[in-house]
Amino acid sequence: KAGVTQTPRYLIKTRGQQVTLSCSPISGHRSVSWYQQTPGQGLQFLFEYFSETQRNKGNFPGRFSGRQFSNSRSEMNVSTLELGDSALYLCASSPRAAGTNSPLHFGNGTRLTVT
Amino acid sequence: TQLLEQSPQFLSIQEGENLTVYCNSSSVFSSLQWYRQEPGEGPVLLVTVVTGGEVKKLKRLTFQFGDARKDSSLHITAAQPGDTGLYLCAGARGTASKLTFGTGTRLQVTL
Numbered sequence: 001k002a003g004v005t006q007t008p009r010y011l012i013k014t015r016g017q018q019v020t021l022s023c024s025p026i027s028g029h030r031s032v033s034w035y036q037q038t039p040g041q042g043l044q045f046l047f048e049y050f051s052e053t054q055r056n057k058g059n060f061p062g063r064f065s066g067r068q069f070s071n072s073r074s075e076m077n078v079s080t081l082e083l084g085d086s087a088l089y090l091c092a093s094s095p096r097a098a099g100t101n102s103p104l105h106f107g108n109g110t111r112l113t114v115t
Numbered sequence: 116t117q118l119l120e121q122s123p124q125f126l127s128i129q130e131g132e133n134l135t136v137y138c139n140s141s142s143v144f145s146s147l148q149w150y151r152q153e154p155g156e157g158p159v160l161l162v163t164v165v166t167g168g169e170v171k172k173l174k175r176l177t178f179q180f181g182d183a184r185k186d187s188s189l190h191i192t193a194a195q196p197g198d199t200g201l202y203l204c205a206g207a208r209g210t211a212s213k214l215t216f217g218t219g220t221r222l223q224v225t226l
Contacts, residue, residue: 004157033213043158043203043216056213090157103148104214106157 002027004093004107012113018079021110025072025093031055032074033104034066037088046089049074078112086114118142119206119217127223131193136220138187138204145207147180147187148214152201161189194224 005024013019025032033056034046045058049068066076072093078085088111092104122137138147146165150158162171164180164187171178175198177190187204201221205214 035216042218043205045213045215048213058213092157103160103163104158106150106159108155108157 004091004105006089006091006107006110008110009108010111010113012115013081014115015081015083017081018077019081019112020075020077021089021091021112023074023076023091023093023107025074025091026105029093029095029105030072031094031096031102032068032072033092033094034074034076035090035092036060037090037109038086043090046076081114083114086112088112118215119204121202121204121217121220123220124218125221125223127225128194130195130224130226132224134191134194134222136189136191136202136222138189138217140185140206142206142208143184144215145184145209147184148205148207149178149187149189150203150205152203153199158201158203191222194222196224196226198222199224 007022031050033048035043036046037043046060047054047066048056052068063079068074088109090106090109092106094102094104096102119140146163148163149161151161152158162178167182167184169180175192179188201219203219204217207214
């Protein structure tokens with residue numbers, strides 16, 4: 001069974017630009033969550049999508065947005081990039097959206113560098 | 116605000132030694148998960164604990180969830196170089212798809 005696939009693996013952008021990251025979940029998984037990982041803040045929740053609907057959102061500005069398609073693939077977009085957006089962006093899929101025992105399966109992330 | 120504090124932040128030990136990593140919070144979680152992350156990869160789930168006081172063993176790793184479901188610990192017996200990595204605890208409240216991650220413990224095990 002293929003794991004969670006994130007593309008691209010590495011990305012270099014300039015301040016003010018916008019970027020789109022892609023995530024393909026494990027087949028059959030309907031929930032996709034996005035996290036930002038930085039050395040200073042650790043892993044922080046961005047948002048979660050289930051059946052094309054955003055169910056939860058973290059404390060990030062509106063420049064961060066996402067969507068999920070009918071095949072459960074998800075994209076996240078960051079507009080007007082700032083230097084502080086440099087981070088590893090991790091996508092995680094889960095078979096279920098609700099329930100305390102739903103495991104998260106992470107991809108290997110997209111390393112975004114903003115210059 | 117970091118809801119889950121892990122200690123220690125860094126740990127460098129020799130092969131064969133034992134260690135314990137702590138994950139503490141002032142908040143109650145419905146479940147707690149432990150992940151290990153290696154360089155260049157995403158976190159990989161090790162275990163989920165749900166019941167207060169629960170103890171789970173995974174080979175040389177022992178996980179415990181506090182009675183009040185506010186804290187957890189991970190104990191590794193006879194550490195091996197393959198245990199090297201970033202250990203993360205993550206608490207769930209309500210839906211496990213929205214996790215609050217701990218500050219992380221970076222473990223290095225040398226020969």
